[in-house]
Amino acid sequence: MTAGRGGPAGPACSGRRRGLVGSGGVRVVLASASPARLGLLRAAGLDPRVEVSDVDEEALLDAVPHAAPAEKVTTLAGAKATAVARRLDLDDAVVIGCDSMLHIDGELLGKPASVAEARERWGAMAGRSGELVTGHAVLRVVDSGIDRVAEGHAVTVVRFGEPTPDELEAYLATGEPLAVAGAFTLDGLGGWFVEGVDGDPANVVGLSLPLVRRLLAAVGVTVTDLWSAPRSAPSSAPTSSGPA
Numbered sequence: 001m002t003a004g005r006g007g008p009a010g011p012a013c014s015g016r017r018r019g020l021v022g023s024g025g026v027r028v029v030l031a032s033a034s035p036a037r038l039g040l041l042r043a044a045g046l047d048p049r050v051e052v053s054d055v056d057e058e059a060l061l062d063a064v065p066h067a068a069p070a071e072k073v074t075t076l077a078g079a080k081a082t083a084v085a086r087r088l089d090l091d092d093a094v095v096i097g098c099d100s101m102l103h104i105d106g107e108l109l110g111k112p113a114s115v116a117e118a119r120e121r122w123g124a125m126a127g128r129s130g131e132l133v134t135g136h137a138v139l140r141v142v143d144s145g146i147d148r149v150a151e152g153h154a155v156t157v158v159r160f161g162e163p164t165p166d167e168l169e170a171y172l173a174t175g176e177p178l179a180v181a182g183a184f185t186l187d188g189l190g191g192w193f194v195e196g197v198d199g200d201p202a203n204v205v206g207l208s209l210p211l212v213r214r215l216l217a218a219v220g221v222t223v224t225d226l227w228s229a230p231r232s233a234p235s236s237a238p239t240s241s242g243p244a
Helices: 035-043 057-063 069-085 115-125 165-173 189-193 201-205 209-218
Strands: 012-015 027-030 092-104 107-109 129-142 145-160 194-198
Touching: 027 035, 035 201, 057 069, 069 092, 069 107, 069 129, 069 145, 092 115, 115 165, 129 201, 129 209, 145 201, 145 209, 165 189, 189 194
Parallel strands: 027 092
Antiparallel strands: 012 145, 092 107, 092 129, 129 145, 145 194
């Protein structure tokens, strides 16, 4: 089956079934080892099973050397999700795959390989802006086979601050920059050194919830049917005379 692709404005989808279907009992599988992505989905009401793919990311990128940044990260996301989906033995599931990189100065940057590389990157990023590009792939698995595929990407502009030399060395010493694309986080220690973002902040953390919702719809799943527990409505009675 050929996967369709779509950009931030809307997903593309391919498959043999059309329209939304009942989503009760659909299992959610996250094809990523990222604790940040898992935390985002859990906070948003999903309870995914985690299955990590074993794809060779460098080999995939080498195969598309001239592709645009969005195409590269979406290719990686699709490969991860597909590798996981092919080994599942489930009657009805959705597999979510993602890959994030920072696009700055014409380069697409993943995780730095060393402290020295992370230090060099921060020297180039400080006081400037870059684009955090995340590819997304959502696969519908029916009777242990891939039934439908929807892919897309999201782009968020990140405006970096200028940490002092001592602050940067302290940040590098934590090891956090070595574990994340672009050598920074928004929701961790790196957030102290991010002045702001233009676009979906969750995309910087690891995945864009609005885009994933649209991709789920494209493969026939309504996101609210996947919520692991009902969300109680807030009380209409006032609890205070002003904001806390």
